[in-house]
Amino acid sequence: MSTSKKWFLGLLPVVLLALMIVGLFSGIDRLIPRANIPLEEISFDRVWVVEGKILAKVTNTGADPVTIAQVTVNDAMWNADVSKSELGRFDQSDITIPFHWVEGEPYVVTLVTSTGAKFTGEIAAAMEVSQATPATFGLYALIGLFVGVIPVLLGMLWKPFVAKLGGKSYTFVLAVTIGLLIFLGVDSLNEAFELADQIPGAFQGVGIILLGGLGSFLILSAISSYTEARQGDPASYQAKLTVAYLVALGIGIHNLGEGLAIGAAFTLGNVAMGAFLIMGFTLHNITEGLAIVAPVAREKTKGSNLFIHLLILGAMGGVPAILGTWIGGFVYSPIWSLIFLSIGAGAIFQVVIQVFRLERSESNRATFLTPVGVAGLLTGIVVMYITALFVTV
Numbered sequence: 001m002s003t004s005k006k007w008f009l010g011l012l013p014v015v016l017l018a019l020m021i022v023g024l025f026s027g028i029d030r031l032i033p034r035a036n037i038p039l040e041e042i043s044f045d046r047v048w049v050v051e052g053k054i055l056a057k058v059t060n061t062g063a064d065p066v067t068i069a070q071v072t073v074n075d076a077m078w079n080a081d082v083s084k085s086e087l088g089r090f091d092q093s094d095i096t097i098p099f100h101w102v103e104g105e106p107y108v109v110t111l112v113t114s115t116g117a118k119f120t121g122e123i124a125a126a127m128e129v130s131q132a133t134p135a136t137f138g139l140y141a142l143i144g145l146f147v148g149v150i151p152v153l154l155g156m157l158w159k160p161f162v163a164k165l166g167g168k169s170y171t172f173v174l175a176v177t178i179g180l181l182i183f184l185g186v187d188s189l190n191e192a193f194e195l196a197d198q199i200p201g202a203f204q205g206v207g208i209i210l211l212g213g214l215g216s217f218l219i220l221s222a223i224s225s226y227t228e229a230r231q232g233d234p235a236s237y238q239a240k241l242t243v244a245y246l247v248a249l250g251i252g253i254h255n256l257g258e259g260l261a262i263g264a265a266f267t268l269g270n271v272a273m274g275a276f277l278i279m280g281f282t283l284h285n286i287t288e289g290l291a292i293v294a295p296v297a298r299e300k301t302k303g304s305n306l307f308i309h310l311l312i313l314g315a316m317g318g319v320p321a322i323l324g325t326w327i328g329g330f331v332y333s334p335i336w337s338l339i340f341l342s343i344g345a346g347a348i349f350q351v352v353i354q355v356f357r358l359e360r361s362e363s364n365r366a367t368f369l370t371p372v373g374v375a376g377l378l379t380g381i382v383v384m385y386i387t388a389l390f391v392t393v
């Protein structure tokens with residue numbers, strides 16, 4: 001069969017499907033008369049306050065175009081500057097309302113469309129948003145440093161201790177690492193599904209979770225398979241270092257999503273920046289450093305080579321928390337938060353498989369299913385659960 005004929009047979013169903021869809025949509029109104037009821041939906045992406053103003057960003061997530069006709073604050077009509085009053089599907093508009101708000105007071109912003117439909121966004125307690133200045137960039141960087149970078153680096157200080165372990169003790173530590181990662185992966189998925197329930201249905205939150213999670217899982221699987229094929233021995237120094245980098249990557253993406261949530265909550269005044277919160281995140285994230293360093297903990301330092309790798313691994317795991325705090329604090333988007341949480345969950349679950357395969361390659365059997373391995377797995381999960389109790393967002 002010729003190449004052109006193969007392409008013709010392959011594309012024929014697609015072309016016929018496209019023609020059917022075009023014909024269906026062009027004649028659907030004649031086949032199924034539609035009631036003259038507009039399907040309008042406006043979603044508030046964000047509502048916040050600055051000096052003398054209430055600001056809002058909205059998106060048309062409905063099936064039909066909408067026209068913003070009026071704006072009210074706490075049921076009182078108010079003059080507002082609407083950047084775009086006529087919105088097509090997924091069009092966005094910025095609303096600026098001159099308003100002398102009172103700190104701590106709640107406010108409800110309502111948009112009334114030309115058809116009389118009403119859509120509301122709320123500010124639970126008014127608090128002025130920090131502007132993007134060098135001072136606030138430094139403040140958010142400090143928050144990310146305390147909740148991400150420092151805990152990860154402190155956790156990596158367990159390397160000398162783990163390096164002296166062998167046999168069942170080392171198996172226990174690797175199993176603890178698996179438990180830590182499983183908890184992080186499940187926690188990321190849980191946060192992702194909670195966020196998916198909050199975003200408009202038009203964005204298909206579950207689809208984003210599936211695409212991000214499965215996509216990162218498969219991409220890392222392909223990368224690990226490629227590196228294994230080149231390295232040969234799965235128990236070699238390079239193979240263990242690759243696993244450590246995959247662990248750091250997965251944890252880094254998770255901390256980026258965590259930073260997004262922290263930055264957004266801090267901006268909206270929902271996070272009490274006190275010693276208790278910092279202590280909670282430090283306790284919770286210090287275990288991530290152990291997970292990163294465990295695969296290479298028993299490797300001997302070759303000059304400064306391994307030390308440099310450890311610094312890079314620590315940066316990969318912790319610095320994304322700073323980036324996430326900046327993004328969450330200044331340009332927060334629930335869609336991007338959902339994407340990063342999903343990607344982080346998929347990456348972490350792939351890393352779980354890599355650590356499991358690493359341990360099995362060293363012992364030639366699945367020692368995680370032994371009493372020592374099971375005890376380590378449960379210990380890792382319990383430790384993460386207990387430290388998570390100290391985190392209040």
